[in-house]
Amino acid sequence: MPGDRLTDEDRRHIAAGLAEGLGYTEIGRRLGRPASTIMREVTRNGGPGAYGAQRAQEDTERRARRHRQARSPAPPIGDSSHGRDPQAVQNLTESFAALLEQQGMPRMAAKVLACLYVTDAGTLTAADLVERLRVSPASISQTVAFLEQQGLLKRERTPGGRRERYVVDDGLWVRSTFAAVQMNDVLATASQRAVEILGATTPAGARFGVAAEFLDLVGTTLRQVMEQWQKDHPDLNDRPRA
Incomplete structure (x- = not known):
């Protein structure tokens, strides 16, 4: 079907069509696929002169694995001190963030604030937040700037270091x-x-x-x-x- 992903057999037909000198439109017609799909497939996998069905299939599977790994959910990073259940702490963090978001706070700001608020110290570094939320440092930087502007957190230097840590306190x-x-x-x-x-x-x-x-x-x-x-x-x- 046109909306389905290309199969190994489809790729063998594409390679055979290219060997015959067929254009993308004709190959697509024979497979019941749009010509644009065939063109993207061939271009992504070496071009008309270097396209191979087996290599294209392997490269596609490899890209899919990398994509799944990159998007894998973050493992629970809950506070286990004081006999706490880490998963329960993680669930609390997520539910509190969702509540803040329902109140109108931007999603990432809600997640950052919730992560900070459930910690006993009330402080985390940018690296801590990147690890816990599985987002880019740039996203943390932008979100922290927003929260600081709203008076919801403060920046401090880590003792004896150059790194910043972000702080929430009882006056939030x-x-x-x-x-x-x-x-x-x-x-x-x-x-x-x-x-x-x-x-x-x-x-x-x-x-x-x-x-x-x-x-x-x-x-x-x-x-x-x-x-x-x-x-x-x-x-x-x-x-x-x-």
């Missing part, structure tokens, strides 16, 4: 909430400005008025919560890290 959610309050204030101000422009008595103006009132209440409430939290937990404010 406080900083995240503070960032949400700032965005809430921006939306509240924009909504109030819209009321002034559209007119408070118009349907559109009234809609923005309701939004401004609600956002103002949310901002006030969140500030009170944060102030109370910081008052009750002074030891968590900028706690030094070993």
